[in-house]
Amino acid sequence: MTDEWARPVVHWEIQARDPALIREFYAAMFNWEIGTGRVMSIPPGVGGPEPGPAGHILPSDGPRVVLYIQVRQLRESLERAVALGGTVLREPFDIPGGPTLAGITDPEGNQVVLVQQ
16 A cells, blocks of 8 residues: 555636736636735635545647636526626536536636536
8 A cells, every 4th residue: 555645636827818807807707806916816715516626637629727617507607708708618518417517718718617506
């Protein structure tokens, strides 16, 4: 037996060409209280999965990291994303035995998957 253990995701960041624009998008989209300055801190939310977020790796046409963010109402969230300068990538769809998801991008094209609460 080894003393090795799975290393969990302990932090994430969104890099942007226009950080102020992206700050406004995520603050309005998800009700996040985002700090100011060169490094804009985003505190952890409440109500997420316990013991913490899990992930997966899948084939794609290019490298990227995608955030999965929980929302209460997918339709309202899709409308809000468009109003804030994002785009809808994928309309809501059900995962068999799992949640309902939808895909958007932020104003700079970063992909975000919305997860129905």
